[in-house]
Amino acid sequence: MKQSVTIYECLKDLSIVQKTIKNVLLLAMMVLLAPMTTTAQQMMHVHEDVVKPSMTVEYEAILKEVNELIKANPLENVTMSVFRNSSNHYFFVRPISSMAVLDGQTPIAQLAEKAGKEKVYDIFRRMDKCYDVERDFILISDDELSYKPGENSQVAEGENYRKHYRIYYSPENRTAVRDQLKAFKALNENKGSKGYYNIYRSGLGAPAEFLLVTVSAKDEIHMAERGKADEQLLGAEGQSIMQNLFLKMSKFEEFTGEMRPDLAVTSN
Structure with a gap:
């Protein structure tokens, strides 16, 4: 079965996954x-x-x-x-x-x-x-791994739908995971992909070491359309990079949701 090659579609298809301040x-x-x-x-x-x-x-x-x-x-x-x-x-x-x-x-x-x-x-x-x-x-933002081309450096207005992926890995695979994500970012840059994404790394208090990948869209359909376009753009090279990344993961979690601008408050 052909696997997707966007950062979000590939992760979605992965079969090997599954008091406070x-x-x-x-x-x-x-x-x-x-x-x-x-x-x-x-x-x-x-x-x-x-x-x-x-x-x-x-x-x-x-x-x-x-x-x-x-x-x-x-x-x-x-x-x-x-x-x-x-x-x-x-x-x-x-x-x-x-x-x-x-x-x-x-x-x-x-x-x-x-x-x-x-x-x-x-x-x-x-x-x-x-x-x-x-x-x-x-969480700590990781611009070395994030792909935010040009005007897409900020999430567009109205794109409140989110897919979040947590990529867990053992300390011995930390460098290998980062290398694959760097290669994937470089491929997106070379191909001129419009499928931007942000990556954050875990810090103090996290149950294990992970990278959080976040992808934004207007809704589920919009997300799928972008994913399909990038799948065709990145081709076999993108698929190969993602397969190598999958091999270095120890665990994977995916969840969807929405931003809540109706709750938004800005202080001075």
């Missing part, structure tokens, strides 16, 4: 891993809430309540993004300049000073009922 969270929602100004090595704190399906409506209502409170009490130097995947996991991302930022005043503490402690902490006590699992880890 909470005070930093939920205070300004923009768009996960979407248009944010980042350096080549931008560090981001990621928080994940595994929301109970039965509590989704209440959870989102509380998020919107937080948004309204922030609008009435603007915060300083707080930017976050939110993404919901198909498994009802909510991911929140905060760009940070260093780990020391996490030792400073939290956004919740800042909001509590402005809006009142009892009001703010009551909101988050109610939110705690909506999930049993929370996780926190660091």
Whole structure:
């Protein structure tokens, strides 16, 4: 069976795969891993809430309540993004300049000073009922591996659909995995591919070492159309690179979802 050769279609077809710094969270929602100004090595704190399906409506209502409170009490130097995947996991991302930022005043503490402690902490006590699992880890943008040609260096407006892939590998295969992804990026550049993607590497707090590949589109159909076009463009050479990459993976995870601009808040 012929395999796809785009970074997302190839990963999709792979057959060999299958408490928290909470005070930093939920205070300004923009768009996960979407248009944010980042350096080549931008560090981001990621928080994940595994929301109970039965509590989704209440959870989102509380998020919107937080948004309204922030609008009435603007915060300083707080930017976050939110993404919901198909498994009802909510991911929140905060760009940070260093780990020391996490030792400073939290956004919740800042909001509590402005809006009142009892009001703010009551909101988050109610939110705690909506999930049993929370996780926190660091991601670092990797422009050496990301492919963002020309005007596609930022995600286009309206492209809120996402496919995310986690490529896990053992330390002994770290260099080999990176080499294959560099080769794939070079092929995309040489062929003039329009199928841009961003790659992030895991940092402190991740359960294992992985690279996160993110691809954006307007919807599932738009994603498939782009994938098909790149499959034809990259041809057998792209297929060979991806097959070599597959051989070096230890585990692979894929999930889809959407950005939530309806929850977006920008602070001062």
